[in-house]
Amino acid sequence: MKTLNKVSLIGNLGKDPEIKHLQDNISVAKIALATTETFRDNAGKQHVHTDWHSVILWRGLAELADKYLRKGSFVYIEGKLKTRTYDSNDGTRKQVTEIIADKLIMLDKKTDASPINSASHDQQ
Numbered sequence: 001m002k003t004l005n006k007v008s009l010i011g012n013l014g015k016d017p018e019i020k021h022l023q024d025n026i027s028v029a030k031i032a033l034a035t036t037e038t039f040r041d042n043a044g045k046q047h048v049h050t051d052w053h054s055v056i057l058w059r060g061l062a063e064l065a066d067k068y069l070r071k072g073s074f075v076y077i078e079g080k081l082k083t084r085t086y087d088s089n090d091g092t093r094k095q096v097t098e099i100i101a102d103k104l105i106m107l108d109k110k111t112d113a114s115p116i117n118s119a120s121h122d123q124q
Contacts, residue, residue, distance in 0.1 A: 005080040007099050009053060010107065011035040013073045017057075017065040029062035031055045031069065033077060033099075054098045055079070061104050068106060078103035 014032040021027055033053045040046050055077055057065050069075065079101035088094050 007079055007081055009033060009035055009077045013069055013071055015071045017069050019062055019066040027059055027062035029057040029065045031065060055101050056098050057101045061101055074107040076105040076107055077101050
């Protein structure tokens with residue numbers, strides 16, 4: 001039986017990308033992506049709910065994010081869910097679920113300050 005692990009998100013960055021360069025000059029970036037849902041309850045009161053997603057970008061996508069994305073950037077992300085565990089500084093075992101992106105499309109409207117706004121880049 002085949003399975004599928006695929007995530008598609010459209011949202012805004014909550015802060016500038018955090019980029020690191022690993023051995024062999026491999027780039028990795030982490031972004032915090034907010035997706036917001038707005039709905040009205042039975043009484044007509046509007047509610048807003050925001051979810052925060054941790055997204056990891058590798059190599060070319062990381063470089064693209066570092067060069068063009070900033071807090072508030074509007075993006076489309078496609079990738080897969082990955083859960084990992086680690087030991088925190090206080091010795092407790094922690095678990096985190098992240099999105100490993102393999103596609104990034106910048107959705108910001110074109111402005112004079114951003115020469116490349118709607119570029120897309122697939123992970124190689």
